[in-house]
Amino acid sequence: MRDINSTETKNWKSTSVWIRGLFMILFGFIGGFARFMVTLIAVFQFFSLLITGNPNAALKLFGQSLNNYIYQINDFLTVNSDRYPFPLSGWPDDKSAYKYSSRDL
Template identity: 65%
Template sequence: MKDIHSVEKKNWLSAGTWLRGLFMLLFGFIAGFVRFIITMIAIFQFLFLLVTGRANNHLKSLGQSLNNYIYQINQFLTLNTDKYPFPLSDWPEDKPHYRYTHRS
């Protein structure tokens, strides 16, 4: 019969598990900062829309890129991927990872 405590102890003492936890904490803080930047982009976009009547394409592109980065971080934080987010891997693609489709 397997001793359940041996598996728990192994995970508890694993340096890889602790390292992942440290990076999860770090990327959680980074995600908070990036969300703040996205909020600032939203405010500037609204002001730009008030003044010009259209969106700023550079801010749209930056916002999309940061949204993809947040997605990359969230995938890592929720253990949906073992791939570390930027700067430990490549910056995410510019194309959206998720698209909302309206149901009829």
């Protein structure tokens, strides 16, 4: 049984928890901007389809890596990962980070 007057650091006094909280706020704003960028890519891809009949290949790859970045941010914000997203780690590749299974349908 723990003593109420123990000298253990309380969670709300922990510097690392407060630093993570600040990064959560920062990455929350970055995630909002990244989601706005996905919207811009979608609009541009739509007009590319209208004009050329084909999507822009470079934007498809960037859009996929941007989706993976948003996934990393959401993982961090929901405390499912302790890994800090870009720019504190590498930019995600353009391979899908989330794998669908038959249970997802």
